[in-house]
Amino acid sequence: NVTVDDDTVPVDFSTNFSDDGRWLYKDNQIVKNPDYVTPDTPQPVPTAEQQAIAKLTTLVTGLMAKEAVNNA
Template identity: 35%
Template sequence: MRIAVNKADEIYLFDQNDVLTPAIEIDESVLPDDFFSVFAPGYYLYQDDKVIKNPNFVKPDSPYIEPTAQAKVLATIQQMLMAQAASIAKLKHGGAEV
């Protein structure tokens, strides 16, 4: 699994397909049990090879679309596009397995 962090060590994106770049590769065993169900950009920090809840996280106000849901949709779309790009690249270079 790969994660993307900002300068404040906040995790703002994750990828279970291992195609996210630039990113930090981590083992899912370091994730809190509720990581996938409550993930929101900035909700977790990556420090000392551990994923911890951000004590300074403040849920942003949004009158229409909750940023957490929007971020999950965007992350999913990005993962799908990156996986497709990787498959296309393999096919272009003569790779039979995708």
């Protein structure tokens, strides 16, 4: 177990505690890791339903554009 005085804990330590590697315990203090790099947030993979809706949206938009040209 490590005991740290409350007055030496950085203000944003508790809000950013879950970030692995952001903090170091050095010289009896908690300090920010100077080599820490925020990990990239993975982009969600669209479901098959979302992909189908995107294709249909593109198709309908194209048809509406053609209709507008024909009615001009």
